[in-house]
Amino acid sequence: MINNPxxxxxxxxxMFLNAQKPGLIKDPFIYKPDSIMLDLEDAVAENQKDxxxxxxxxxxxxxxxxxxxRVVRINGLETAHWKEDIRVCVxxxxxxxxxxxxxxxxxxxxxxxxxxxxxxxFGVEHGEILIMAALESTKxxxxxxxxCQASPLLFGIALSGGDYTKDLQTVISGTxxxxxxxxxxxxxxxxxxxxxxxxxxxxxxxxxxxxxKETEMIKMMGFDGKSIVxxxxxxxxxxxxTPTQKQIIQAEKIVKEVDEKKAMGIGVFTVDGKMIDxxxxxxxxxxxxxxxxxxVYEGDL
Amino acid sequence: xxxxxxxVAGTLExxxxxxxxxxxxGKLDLTIExxxxxxxxxxxxxxxxxxxxxxxxxxxKVTVIDKGALSCTLKARVEGAVFRASGYTEDxxxxxxxxxxxxxxx
Numbered sequence: 001m002i003n004n005p006x007x008x009x010x011x012x013x014x015m016f017l018n019a020q021k022p023g024l025i026k027d028p029f030i031y032k033p034d035s036i037m038l039d040l041e042d043a044v045a046e047n048q049k050d051x052x053x054x055x056x057x058x059x060x061x062x063x064x065x066x067x068x069x070r071v072v073r074i075n076g077l078e079t080a081h082w083k084e085d086i087r088v089c090v091x092x093x094x095x096x097x098x099x100x101x102x103x104x105x106x107x108x109x110x111x112x113x114x115x116x117x118x119x120x121x122f123g124v125e126h127g128e129i130l131i132m133a134a135l136e137s138t139k140x141x142x143x144x145x146x147x148c149q150a151s152p153l154l155f156g157i158a159l160s161g162g163d164y165t166k167d168l169q170t171v172i173s174g175t176x177x178x179x180x181x182x183x184x185x186x187x188x189x190x191x192x193x194x195x196x197x198x199x200x201x202x203x204x205x206x207x208x209x210x211x212x213k214e215t216e217m218i219k220m221m222g223f224d225g226k227s228i229v230x231x232x233x234x235x236x237x238x239x240x241x242t243p244t245q246k247q248i249i250q251a252e253k254i255v256k257e258v259d260e261k262k263a264m265g266i267g268v269f270t271v272d273g274k275m276i277d278x279x280x281x282x283x284x285x286x287x288x289x290x291x292x293x294x295x296v297y298e299g300d301l
Numbered sequence: 302x303x304x305x306x307x308x309v310a311g312t313l314e315x316x317x318x319x320x321x322x323x324x325x326x327g328k329l330d331l332t333i334e335x336x337x338x339x340x341x342x343x344x345x346x347x348x349x350x351x352x353x354x355x356x357x358x359x360x361x362k363v364t365v366i367d368k369g370a371l372s373c374t375l376k377a378r379v380e381g382a383v384f385r386a387s388g389y390t391e392d393x394x395x396x397x398x399x400x401x402x403x404x405x406x407x
């Protein structure tokens with residue numbers, strides 16, 4: 001059993017940053033994303049993998065990110081880099097490690113085993129650093145449930161659309177049709193295992209309307225947040241994933257009424273003309289929790 | 302550590318520093334170029350020398366072109382150049398040669 005509050009923390013926006021670029025990693029907290037993902041993988045050229053690690057280590061040790069979660073994306077398990085990537089992540093005490101190109105439960109377990117070795121070496125408690133898995137292939141998406149169930153350290157899974165569409169032999173169309181099955185499969189697997197689920201990046205920075213529509217759609221599907229590539233996307237992402245005052249008031253009413261009516265032996269009733277029963281309770285509770293985590297709840301629940 | 306060959310780490314982008322290193326003539330020879338040399342020259346020099354000292358580099362010619370790097374970046378670039386110059390490759394690391402995180406790198 002892992003007792004780490006980060007397992008369920010708020011992750012509406014997870015922003016990629018190249019760990020090798022000092023100008024990017026020195027102060028991204030000013031934009032207030034929920035998480036940053038310091039990248040050792042695709043953003044870093046093959047001949048700069050070593051330099052990126054030194055840069056990452058000192059950033060983790062010396063830069064105050066003001067409570068923004070520090071996730072590190074490590075190189076894939078098929079590369080020569082990933083084991084040393086894990087050593088530097090553990091030595092620098094990042095908050096979470098993102099496994100790229102994760103395809104099976106065995107991949108997650110392999111990462112956890114390397115983390116255990118590094119934790120013993122650097123005196124870091126097991127459970128302090130969490131794992132998330134990026135699913136980037138048809139195999140990875142098909143194995144979503146076993147990946148979600150592979151480790152108590154794993155807090156969630158994320159779709160990585162670029163590689164996934166290559167594997168599907170299609171392209172990113174902007175309609176979302178190419179991701180429909182993967183998104184549905186992943187959110188089902190994640191919820192079944194009690195984990196979080198994150199959507200892929202939206203790379204057209206000039207199409208903010210398209211970004212908003214896509215974010216609203218994945219929110220409606222059940223996702224917890226979205227990977228982003230630019231600070232400009234944070235505000236929209238947070239707006240979509242933060243409950244509105246109307247939703248909060250409605251949720252408050254439901255929670256209070258269900259509690260009250262339960263004591264009176266009443267199972268089904270109406271709130272503002274809508275039928276409510278116990279099935280609405282967890283959703284309403286979640287809205288309140290989300291509002292609290294986002295810092296917009298002012299009630300007394 | 303012995304500097305076996307010439308190497309470079311870092312870029313000339315804003316907030317970065319480019320550190321070049323090559324085998325010395327029996328001593329440490331440090332040159333620093335920076336647009337903020339007047340305000341921060343002493344600190345930059347101290348950070349670079351401390352980092353070289355931790356890595357036990359005593360015989361090398363080191364050139365730093367600073368573009369407004371934080372001390373964490375300066376250290377990272379010096380380490381990058383030194384480990385490259387002393388022959389640490391990704392293949393060595395993959396074969397089990399471990400980097401001293403929290404030891405000489407800190």
